[in-house]
Amino acid sequence: MSIDWRSKGFWSPEEVLDPERIAAERPSIFGGGFTWPLLVVRRAGVEANIATMAAFCERHGFDFAPHAKTSMAPGLIQAQLRAGAWGMTVATANQALILRRLGVERVLIANEILDPVALRWLAAERAAGWEVYFQVDSVAGVRAAAAAGGPLSVLAELGHPGGRTGVRTLDELETVARAVEAAPGVELAGVTAYEGQLPDQYAVDEFLDRLVEGFELLAKEGLLPEQPILSAGGSAWFDRVAERLEGFGRRARLILRSGASVTHDDGFYREHTPFVRVPDQGGLTAALEVWAQVLSAPEPGLALVGMGKRDVPFDEGLPEPQEIRDASGSVRPAAGLRVTRLNDHHTYLESGPGGGTGLEPGDLIRFGISHPCTAFDKWRDIPVVDEERRVVEVLHTYL
Template sequence: MIDWRSKGFWLPEGTFSGNPSIFDGGFTWPLMVVRRDAVAANIATMAAYCRRHGVEFAPHAKTTMAPGLLDAQMRAGAWGMTVATPNQALVLRRLGIDRVLIANQVLDPTALAWLARESAAGWEVCFQVDSIAGVEAAAATGGPLRVLVELGHPGGRTGVRDLDALEAVARAVAAAPGLELAGVTGYEGQLPDVDAVDGFLDLLVDGFLRLGAAGLLPERPWLSAGGSAWFDRVIERFARVGSQARILVRSGASVTHDDGFYRTRTPFVRVPSEGPLDAALEIWAQVLSTPEPGLAIVGMGKRDAPFDEGLPVPLSVFPDLPAEGITVTKLNDHHTYLSVAGADLTPGTLIRFGISHPCTAFDKWRAIPVVDEERRVVDVLETYF
């Protein structure tokens, strides 16, 4: 139900309907929109990329938590979806997603009991373990539960830090009634460069081979990694066990891409013949004040735009002027500071911004217009955060 509670929609009375332009008066600023054609192209690009390389794709749903986009990715051939939390897994279960990987260890007995019941009912769900405590918590449900053992790296997030610990956790899974070891996983996204990524992925493959040689893995086990910055290296380094493993990559940001963090880090910068991706998110916001020379204040802030991996990027000034000489310098809750060098901005001017890091953009908007290239609304996405 899109009505007066929906940010960006201007509906003092009634509910939203039709296919208006975002400039026709039924919307107010700031407003984040999704470009339909860019999203469709990105989904098709990633689906084709995974098919070419013979890997499965489970895009990370936590980026968007938007049923319309998750459904589009599944229809394009995704094996399933990845989530970060049991709550997100619950949402996807209710949405009818048949296969879900929780890319985290689950320790909450309430959530584990529910996962075991849903698994017993036929739902294909799997999560990660990186400790004996995690194995014991899962085993306490009586199962059936499928898990992946996780390898991490020094200074990183979760995951055991060496192959001895990886094997110890795998052996604990094998000895636990009701648990099934489905494979090995890791996350390389926080590593700083190609050499560090390749080194970690090679160690992950070594761990996979070690567990296989010890008889701890099933036939055709999973080997999974791959955020949105290094999935090309994942495919390259995992190739030496491609005949033994089912390789699963998990890029989430690729569905909308961005104009900041991932624009420079996407693998398609390194292998442009395999891409490209197109930034699909934009925020339209108005200049509220030009209080001093060289400064403009825009009515958009941390409540509206991501700022954790880079600030918004001015793209154009309405209707289609280039945003030359305009730079975002900082954000408050509801204000953006622009450094203006030579641009003629006045209060009321409408500016189109790109965003950096889509994973912290969607959670700020419960209803997001999907627009064509004339900025007419063709659909509305709901987000489930």
């Protein structure tokens, strides 16, 4: 991996830069080697979040397979594995291919796979010794897996009305499990579900109880292996997953898949993290920030910032202005400022009624973001910084 003119945020019109050399020299992001906007990852925040989730899983008897789609950054994936993660989760066959090439030994694909090309590749890699699992929620999906020639390990997925994939009834869950039992080259490794789209704790608990009921049904019918997998857990309700499934630790390998926790955020997950409900269990810190420059202050109460939809997420809330850094390097809180909308490359930053923004063209604004999964996918190379905003590592992402 090298850094050159193709790397957004790094300013290198001619020279090809070595990420290891950048990390060794520890340049400040304000020192001229970077331009705006710039997404950075705070090292201290990431390290604290990884440690918090590792401790939570150990405390409740879960293995952790964090969702790699959040970052698709080898540096963060390896950091989570070093902290004890059982494996990594992905959403697509392409992401699984990337993790296979990165040397991740155990991957859970939290999705259905019906593409015969991808299935044949998965079967070949499984035969070569790679531990990989994917989900099935239909007899058609089981047949597609069997047609790949095996061996393949699958998880029967339970869903809920209005949700994503997954069978809607326990009868259908049993039907899928029996189809797997009859399919040559396909083995049922366990049961899985995703609760993240449900609206409240009551609905989540009810759904997780149905997952337990489905697990018990398949176990009673002799359709599960000796040590089955029982998996759930997005980033918003993993406390309820621990509460509802913890008692099955002696009968199943419990796997939590929360991915957004690695960097957390200053928006959706700040409000929805389970640690809001169970603060005694730990806490997460926002580890992503975007620095962008004021381009224009054309009228009272309005400033235009050089950052837009191609740079920051906006699907789960707009960026949050947090700090202003003027041309002298002085910093102050971005109190009273708010983002009202984004264009492709512009952010509209407004002050409260009757007030000015106090901003000058050239000022830098530090923004927090909401929803890390749609932040990483906009940046190929991302500086990791210490608390003085000096670069200590460069992350490369696979988009």
